[in-house]
Amino acid sequence: MLLTTKNLGITFGGLKAVNEVDFEVERGTVAAIIGPNGAGKSTFFNLISGFHKPTTGTVTLDGEDLTNLPAHKTVRSGMARTFQTTNLFMEDTVLDNLIVGHRVRTKSNIFDAILRTPRLRREEKESRERAMESLAFAGVDRLAERTVGSISQEAQKRVSIALALATEPKILLLDEPAAGVNNEETEGLATLIRKLVEHEYTVCLVEHKMSMVMGLADKIMVLHHGEKIAEGEPKEVASNEAVIEAYLGAEEEDDA
Amino acid sequence: MELFLQQLINGIALGSVYSLAALGLTLVFGVLRIPNLAHGALYMIGAYVTYFALTSYGIPYIVAIGISAAVLALIGVIVERLVFHPLRNAPHTHHLIAAVGVLFFLQSGAQVLWGSEFREMPSPFTGVINIFGLNIGQQRLVVIFASILVMAALYWFLKKTVPGQTIEAIEQDRTGASLVGIDANRVSMMTFAISAALAAVAASLVAPINLVFPTMGEALNLKVFAIIILGGLGSIPGAIVGGFALALAEVFSSTYVSNAFSEAIGFLFLLVVLAVRPTGLFSKGA
Amino acid sequence: MDALGRHWKKIALAVIFVISLFVPFFVQNNYFLGVIILGYIWAIATYGLNILLGYTGQLSLGHAGFFGIGAYTVGVLTVGYEFPFWPSLLIAVIASSVLGFLIGIFALRTRNEYFAIFTLGVGFVIYLVIERWEGLTGGALGLIGVPYPEGIGPIQFDGPGSLYYLILGFLILTIYIAWSIANSLVGRSFMAIRNSEELAAATGINVGRAKQLAFAISTGVAGLAGGLYATYIGFLGPAIVNVPTTFEILLYLLVGGMGSLSGPLVGAFLVTTLFQFLQQFEAYRLVILGPLVVIIIIFFPKGLAGLWHAAETRIRKRMNKNPAPDESSESAKEEAR
Numbered sequence: 001m002l003l004t005t006k007n008l009g010i011t012f013g014g015l016k017a018v019n020e021v022d023f024e025v026e027r028g029t030v031a032a033i034i035g036p037n038g039a040g041k042s043t044f045f046n047l048i049s050g051f052h053k054p055t056t057g058t059v060t061l062d063g064e065d066l067t068n069l070p071a072h073k074t075v076r077s078g079m080a081r082t083f084q085t086t087n088l089f090m091e092d093t094v095l096d097n098l099i100v101g102h103r104v105r106t107k108s109n110i111f112d113a114i115l116r117t118p119r120l121r122r123e124e125k126e127s128r129e130r131a132m133e134s135l136a137f138a139g140v141d142r143l144a145e146r147t148v149g150s151i152s153q154e155a156q157k158r159v160s161i162a163l164a165l166a167t168e169p170k171i172l173l174l175d176e177p178a179a180g181v182n183n184e185e186t187e188g189l190a191t192l193i194r195k196l197v198e199h200e201y202t203v204c205l206v207e208h209k210m211s212m213v214m215g216l217a218d219k220i221m222v223l224h225h226g227e228k229i230a231e232g233e234p235k236e237v238a239s240n241e242a243v244i245e246a247y248l249g250a251e252e253e254d255d256a
Numbered sequence: 257m258e259l260f261l262q263q264l265i266n267g268i269a270l271g272s273v274y275s276l277a278a279l280g281l282t283l284v285f286g287v288l289r290i291p292n293l294a295h296g297a298l299y300m301i302g303a304y305v306t307y308f309a310l311t312s313y314g315i316p317y318i319v320a321i322g323i324s325a326a327v328l329a330l331i332g333v334i335v336e337r338l339v340f341h342p343l344r345n346a347p348h349t350h351h352l353i354a355a356v357g358v359l360f361f362l363q364s365g366a367q368v369l370w371g372s373e374f375r376e377m378p379s380p381f382t383g384v385i386n387i388f389g390l391n392i393g394q395q396r397l398v399v400i401f402a403s404i405l406v407m408a409a410l411y412w413f414l415k416k417t418v419p420g421q422t423i424e425a426i427e428q429d430r431t432g433a434s435l436v437g438i439d440a441n442r443v444s445m446m447t448f449a450i451s452a453a454l455a456a457v458a459a460s461l462v463a464p465i466n467l468v469f470p471t472m473g474e475a476l477n478l479k480v481f482a483i484i485i486l487g488g489l490g491s492i493p494g495a496i497v498g499g500f501a502l503a504l505a506e507v508f509s510s511t512y513v514s515n516a517f518s519e520a521i522g523f524l525f526l527l528v529v530l531a532v533r534p535t536g537l538f539s540k541g542a
Numbered sequence: 543m544d545a546l547g548r549h550w551k552k553i554a555l556a557v558i559f560v561i562s563l564f565v566p567f568f569v570q571n572n573y574f575l576g577v578i579i580l581g582y583i584w585a586i587a588t589y590g591l592n593i594l595l596g597y598t599g600q601l602s603l604g605h606a607g608f609f610g611i612g613a614y615t616v617g618v619l620t621v622g623y624e625f626p627f628w629p630s631l632l633i634a635v636i637a638s639s640v641l642g643f644l645i646g647i648f649a650l651r652t653r654n655e656y657f658a659i660f661t662l663g664v665g666f667v668i669y670l671v672i673e674r675w676e677g678l679t680g681g682a683l684g685l686i687g688v689p690y691p692e693g694i695g696p697i698q699f700d701g702p703g704s705l706y707y708l709i710l711g712f713l714i715l716t717i718y719i720a721w722s723i724a725n726s727l728v729g730r731s732f733m734a735i736r737n738s739e740e741l742a743a744a745t746g747i748n749v750g751r752a753k754q755l756a757f758a759i760s761t762g763v764a765g766l767a768g769g770l771y772a773t774y775i776g777f778l779g780p781a782i783v784n785v786p787t788t789f790e791i792l793l794y795l796l797v798g799g800m801g802s803l804s805g806p807l808v809g810a811f812l813v814t815t816l817f818q819f820l821q822q823f824e825a826y827r828l829v830i831l832g833p834l835v836v837i838i839i840i841f842f843p844k845g846l847a848g849l850w851h852a853a854e855t856r857i858r859k860r861m862n863k864n865p866a867p868d869e870s871s872e873s874a875k876e877e878a879r
Contacts, residue, residue: 049744075746083744089737100730104746110755113726114719120726127727167746291655342840348654349601353796354839356789361832368825474785478666481659489655516674523663523670530660531648 002027002202003171007057008047009226017043019226020056025171025219030193030203032217034210034237036247040226041206042084045173048204049081050074062170075104078170084179086160090149094140094159097148098131101166105130130166137199138162138192154185158192165201172196174205178212190216214238222246259511261390267507268500269396269465272403275499276458277476278483279410279492280451286427286490287447289348290340293355295455296477297362298335300470302328302456303463304366307377317380321402321460325453332452333445341444359477366470379464399461406457407496410450414492423447427490475519482526488535562710566703575702577818581811582713583771588794588806589716590763595792596801597729598756599736600650601658604665605791608761610672610783611638612768617685617778618678627691631769638765643758650753665788673780684779688772709770713807716763721803723759732756736801793831796838799847808846 003025009018018040025031033041046052048059050071058067066074088097106127112120135141138158143151148159157177164172177193178186190212196203207213213220213234220237222230224246230237237243281295305327309320339354381394413420422438423446459472466472483502487494502522510518569575591605615634619625645664652660672679679685691699691708699705723729731752734742743749772778781787791810798809817827842848 051740051743070748071743072746072748075744081744083740087738087741089733092737096730100727100734100742100747101745103727103731103734106727108727110723110728110759113728114722116722123727163741163745285655289655291659339836339840346839346843347599349595349599349658350839350843352601352603352655352658353792354836356792357832357835357839359832360789360828360835364825364828364832368829478662478785482663485656485659516670520667520670523667526663527648527660527667530652530656530663534651534653534656 001025002062003048003204004060005048005057006060008044008054008059009056010043010047010052011055016226018047018054018223021221021223021226021228023221023228023231025202025204027202028197028200029218030197030205030216032213032220033204033206033223034208034213034220035223038225039223039246041223042175043226044223045081045175045206048074049079049173072104075167075169078168079173080164080167080169080171081173082157082160082164082175082177084176086156088148088156088160088163091147093145093147094135094151095128095131095144097159098135098144098163098166099124099127101134101163102127102130102168104167127166130168131162134162134165135159137165137195154181154188157181157189161192161196169201171202171204174203176206176208178207178209186212258390262392263507263511264504265390265392265396267504269399270462270507271500271503272400273458273462273499274476274479274483274503275496276403276406276454276461278480278487278495278499279407280454280458281480282484282487282490282492282495283423283447283454284451285484286492287423288340288344288444290351291348291355291481291489292451293352293477293481294335294358294362295451295480296473296475297359297366298328298331298452298473299455299459299476300366300468300473301331301362302452303377303459303468303472304370305456306460306463307375307468310378321457324456324460328452328456329449332448332450335452336445336448340448341441344444363470363473370470372470374467374469377460377463377468381464393465395464399465402457402461406454410454413450419446423450479522482522485526486529566706572702575706577815578811579702579706579709579774580818581814582709583767583774584791584794584814585807585810586713586716586770587764587767587791588798588810589720590760590767591791591795592800592802592806593720593723593732593763594756594760595795596799596805597724597736598732598753600753600756602649602661602757602760603658603785603788603792604661604663604668605760605764606783606785606787607665607668608638608642608764609768609771609787609791610668610780611641611761612765613772613778613782614672614679614685614768615765616769616772617688620689620773621685621687622678627689627773631691631766631773634769635762635766638768639758639762642761643754646754646757650750650757662785662788665783665785669780669783669785672783679780680778682780684777686777688776688778690776691773705774709774712766712770716766717803717807719759719763720806724803728752728755733801793835795845796835797845799845799850800843802844802847802851805845805847812846 001024005021005023007020007022009016009020011017021044033044035041043052047054050066050069050073053068058065060066061074061077061079064077066077066079069077106123108117108120108123132141132144135144138161140155140158140162143155143159148156151159161172161174161177174193178189181189186209193203193205193216217234220232220234221228222237222240222243229242229246230240277295277299281292284290284292302324305324306320309315309323310317315323335358339358340351343350343354379395381398383394384391385394385397414424415421422443425436425438426440426443479502483498484495486501487498505521505525506518509521565578566575569578587605587609591602594600594602612634615637616627616630619630619633620627649657649660649664673682675681690705693699697704699708723732731742731747734745734747735749735752739749771782794810794813795806796809797813798805798807820827838845844851
């Protein structure tokens with residue numbers, strides 16, 4: 001197992017936003033986390049990636065315990081994530097947004113910068129190359145010199161995946177990678193995720209679009225009110241009664 | 257003991273002024289997320305308006321305070337429309353910088369128009385009342401009672417009137433409020449108007465005890481920020497409690513420790529609190 | 543086209559540099575030379591603020607306090623303890639930087655408005671300490687007779703002319719440091735934080751430590767400017783440490799352009815010299831400046847550097863008659879979406 005959580009949970013003001021979730025992702029697979037709005041999916045991501053400190057349980061990545069590490073240290077250990085809103089710097093070029101992605105693998109400090117040491121030059125070059133490789137992988141290298149604000153929503157999603165790739169991760173956590181893009185583009189992004197797995201990356205995604213998840217994930221976990229209510233292959237989950245009920249119930253709540 | 261009680265009354269009077277000024281600042285922050293660094297300058301202008309209404313036009317003190325509050329409410333609306341409204345989607349640093357611009361303008365404008373000399377504001381309440389052997393200046397009692405009255409009125413306005421409730425609604429839940437059709441523009445202007453009016457009342461009440469001069473808002477500006485941070489940015493009870501707490505701390509430390517220390521105490525306390533709790537003492541969540 | 547553009551910049555820089563070298567020869571009037579020297583000193587202080595605010599996106603309102611720490615360290619050591627100037631300046635820079643680092647531990651636990659107000663409080667407390675600690679700082683009367691720097695080898699610092707070169711040297715050093723930070727992975731980390739702290743953390747940047755580093759550099763540079771100010775002016779009063787000085791430095795940065803390399807120099811130099819030559823309007827200075835600040839932040843938040851950049855892009859586009867077909871079709875496609 002590459003990623004394992006045991007009893008992972010967090011309480012916000014007495015409310016169990018995520019309640020003792022056991023979850024595993026096998027190396028080289030795509031795992032998906034689904035659930036109705038407010039099910040705790042993003043909170044679960046925040047727990048794994050160190051943005052929230054869990055109240056219970058543990059997170060292990062590739063045998064290393066990451067439970068109480070801050071976000072930037074989980075990245076160093078091989079965890080990379082994207083956000084629902086890409087948060088990229090709109091006025092800068094795609095390439096300039098990407099170069100910093102490799103920072104976590106570099107060592108040069110302020111004195112290297114001022115003295116322009118060979119180490120700094122080498123690492124700058126590496127970072128640039130890594131950025132271009134990642135962009136090429138994500139299929140957006142030809143947009144490298146464009147400003148982020150001038151490229152399409154789908155391209156921005158690809159750029160943010162490329163940024164995650166630039167950190168040399170073992171696992172990519174993608175938070176709703178297809179939010180706000182049309183069906184055709186969603187298919188394109190699904191292809192990119194398959195390509196990631198072919199290249200021995202591991203992917204874990206939170207997604208709202210059931211269609212995308214069904215054709216993509218090797219394994220699905222369903223969260224509802226912070227609890228795991230089902231887990232298994234897409235087919236199993238789709239026919240699980242608790243899941244159907246949760247989704248229908250949520251729709252009724254939405255309607256009300 | 258006598259000195260203690262005397263200073264207690266002084267502290268309460270000063271605290272009422274701090275609370276009034278802090279209430280205005282915290283309202284603007286709570287509703288609009290704007291840390292209005294120009295608040296102290298509005299306070300200063302408020303004192304001048306009362307001063308000139310009193311001395312140049314012979315308007316009675318209490319009426320003059322009312323006029324000053326109205327004028328400042330108008331200035332508040334103008335500032336909101338011209339400065340902060342265009343910046344409503346800008347990063348927070350831009351709000352702060354714009355507020356500094358307003359501060360520059362008002363403070364130096366006052367200097368150019370009215371000179372930098374210290375002016376004494378005449379008040380009809382010059383007598384001294386003797387209560388249980390304590391000599392208490394009438395003006396101090398006026399400050400305390402007027403402040404309580406204004407705070408009660410503010411409370412009534414926010415809780416019991418429709419426009420007041422819209423302010424509270426936005427403060428508590430911006431998106432929810434816009435969903436139920438509250439006009440955010442109107443609330444913005446109203447909040448600034450009330451905030452500036454409160455500053456004017458505070459300044460006009462304290463001016464007969466202290467003096468009127470262009471930089472009179474400078475130290476107060478920092479103090480009210482200390483107060484609302486301690487009380488939790490946006491918290492109304494926090495502003496009141498914080499105002500009295502700071503005033504009492506200042507008055508007693510100047511009596512029993514030293515003057516210089518009393519000036520710094522608010523800031524030292526502020527720094528310590530923020531170092532321990534980065535979002536203030538009584539903040540609602542992080 | 544690009545190559546020409548780049549050359550233009552280098553040529554322009556070279557011209558400005560040569561002019562700056564000859565300034566003392568054609569500015570014979572010591573008063574005017576003094577105005578220029580002060581402009582340089584404030585530019586250095588503004589570069590300090592730019593590293594924190596312009597690159598890292600954190601607004602410190604305590605900058606004058608650290609300028610004051612630098613100035614008074616030099617003042618107290620040279621006047622009170624008859625220390626030589628050079629070690630005093632070194633101590634001043636280290637002291638303000640270390641103090642910034644230590645205060646940063648607490649200050650940077652706060653965010654956004656809280657950070658601005660926390661640093662405002664820090665600045666004010668520094669001012670109060672300097673004003674009230676009469677035995678050390680001379681209190682409201684200040685310190686008189688801060689000496690000129692000792693000569694280095696054959697070079698003597700005995701008047702505005704030689705001090706001009708000294709301070710120009712430090713200005714160039716500061717600009718170099720700012721440039722080298724901006725064009726390095728360190729600077730990229732700062733800018734990533736300015737853009738989004740969340741995304742920066744998610745790309746593995748230690749946000750807290752990077753901000754603290756930016757703060758320490760920023761206060762160290764402010765301290766350097768303060769130390770130079772002390773020796774050049776020779777007199778120190780507490781007013782220079784007070785909050786309005788921070789606001790003025792902020793104004794220089796705002797006019798020049800936050801986050802740009804030329805902004806601090808252009809803004810500080812332009813505004814301070816303008817002030818000096820409009821001295822008869824001294825009283826109206828801030829009456830005009832206040833609205834100017836508001837107008838800049840609403841309409842030109844990137845200052846003169848931003849305007850220049852926009853103009854440059856427009857000219858480049860106009861000169862670029864035949865855009866690459868690929869790019870134009872791409873942008874057409876983008877627009878269609």
